[in-house]
Amino acid sequence: MVTGRCLCGGVRYEISEPFEAAGYCHCTRCQRRTGSAASASGRIVPGSLRVVAGEELIRCWDPGDGGWPKCFCSTCGSALWSRHPEEPDRLSVRLGTVDGDPGVRPAWHQFVAYAAVWEPIPDDGLPRFPESRSA
Ligand SMILES: [Zn+2]
Numbered sequence: 001m002v003t004g005r006c007l008c009g010g011v012r013y014e015i016s017e018p019f020e021a022a023g024y025c026h027c028t029r030c031q032r033r034t035g036s037a038a039s040a041s042g043r044i045v046p047g048s049l050r051v052v053a054g055e056e057l058i059r060c061w062d063p064g065d066g067g068w069p070k071c072f073c074s075t076c077g078s079a080l081w082s083r084h085p086e087e088p089d090r091l092s093v094r095l096g097t098v099d100g101d102p103g104v105r106p107a108w109h110q111f112v113a114y115a116a117v118w119e120p121i122p123d124d125g126l127p128r129f130p131e132s133r134s135a
């Protein structure tokens with residue numbers, strides 16, 4: 001069982017199944033919503049995440065272009081996960097919100113064509129995709 005929380009602790013969740021996979025995203029959207037150069041997220045087994053506190057604090061921003069809505073804590077602003085637009089049980093959870101070891105390691109870099117100019121992509125041997133990994 002993996003658990004996690006936002007910065008203020010108002011939102012808490014638990015994930016009952018191991019993460020399916022994880023990766024780094026260097027897209028401009030992730031840079032803006034995190035204020036950092038890249039975002040590490042893990043795909044969960046659909047339906048395996050349960051919000052145990054603070055459901056009412058969660059807000060989601062829909063980019064309006066078919067992209068996954070971005071969910072966050074409305075009290076502290078912590079990015080929590082993104083949500084598949086048609087299948088709300090499919091989430092990509094921000095690894096930085098996990099308590100301790102998420103049990104998965106990021107295995108790729110995507111949207112590297114948009115990577116921040118001020119931070120080199122680490123030379124970690126992981127595959128790099130100019131656009132979405134799934135594209
Ligand atoms: Zn919070």
Ligand SMILES: [Zn+2]
Pocket residue numbers: 025026027028029030031039111
């Ligand atoms: Zn991104």
